[in-house]
Amino acid sequence: MKNDKKTFILIEAVLAVLILVLAIVMISEKRQDDRYKISVVVPNSDDRQWSAFKYGLRMAAADNNIEMSVASTAETLTAQEEERLLRDEIENGADALILYPVPGEETEEMLQEIGKKVPIMLVGSALTDGEDTVFPVTEPDHYTMGKALGEELIKDYEGKLDGKTLGILSETTDSAAVISREMGFRAALADSNVRIRWAVGHPFTEGGESFLGVQPAVDIIAALDDSSLTAAGECAASDSLHGARIYGIGNSTEAAYYLDTGVVECLLVADEFNLGYQSLNEIAKELDDYLYHMQSIEVYHTIIRKEELFSEENQEILFTMSQ
Incomplete structure (x- = not known):
């Protein structure tokens, strides 16, 4: 009788482990199929000045198993056009945004509202000149x-x-x-x-x-x-x-x-490559860990x-x- 009980408990334990392993595999497969999506918005996005930046983004996206896309944009953007683009990207499934901000107070107000929905990382320039910035930014000095x-x-x-x-x-x-x-x-x-x-x-x-x-x-x-x-x-x-x-x-x-x-x-x-790589890598950390808060990052320059x-x-x- 005792042996039967031990066998029953052992079988239950094995089944519990198998169920746990199956659950982990299913979650992993779902994560691979349903990757985080990060959208990038910069002005004149097809211009060759963004080549190294976009290369860095692609490398970081591959390293973090993230789906990354760069929105097609005109040579100049107004705050209203940038807002429309950002909202469209969120509606199309973006989990986070990387963007070069259009200067102006209305941009800050707009981003504070959008930032309630998804994480935002600025690149290339902060919204204001100085250390007191609302959003993290990856930029040179x-x-x-x-x-x-x-x-x-x-x-x-x-x-x-x-x-x-x-x-x-x-x-x-x-x-x-x-x-x-x-x-x-x-x-x-x-x-x-x-x-x-x-x-x-x-x-x-x-x-x-x-x-x-x-x-x-x-x-x-x-x-x-x-x-x-x-x-x-x-x-x-x-x-x-x-x-x-x-x-x-x-x-x-x-x-x-x-x-x-x-x-x-x-x-x-x-260092435009690291501008792209570090900005996406930092935002990936926050997507993976809700307790993590993105930090501003400074990239170097070369003469x-x-x-x-x-x-x-x-x-x-x-x-x-x-x-």
Whole structure:
């Protein structure tokens, strides 16, 4: 009788283990078939300046078994257009969002509302210039990048910038990233006696190069983002900048091309691959663990000169740009 009871208990234990194993397998299979979905929204998403960024996203998505998609967007986005895109992505099943925010107070209000539904990670720029940001952001240190650009300029002129004229160029003047870059750049040049003749922002879509061509002639142009740098490079290549020397921040193959051909004197490149990889990796942690709170992440930048462009240490940067 005792043996029968022991056998019965043993069978029940074995069955319980089998049921547990089956449940784990079923949950695992369901997770593989029903992966988390992350949608990415950046302006002008087909532009080659996002190549390294999207490559990083793809690698992180593969490592985390996540379904990732980049929304097709126009060259410029308004806050209303960005809101509509984000809501459409959520309606289509997005579990989280990665986005480059359109500047403005209405964007912050809109994201606070959407953030109640899904986790949000900002990339490339915070909503405000400073540490007090509502949402986590993956970005380079923009102030340091701007300052480094100014220091490279001073180095080339051996500090002798008296009487030289300068133009500062960006595709917008109201994003936190550009504001911080310009602050750093101006801080580096504060004691240089260079004369800043103009500082303009313009979305370099069709006709952007002609906008730049009618600006007052200067000796030096500092381009604070990829779009303005490539626009300046195109103008300089067609002799429309009156011989101005170009220094800039960029992350596309076009930017590297203008450096290689000598049109651009110095190029600063943010680690766009890690911008994509770390932003998705961080948001994946929160999706996997509801107790985890996403952190802001800072990515590095590299200063590249023509003679260093194809060096071994820069091969990886060029590779990710071309993906």
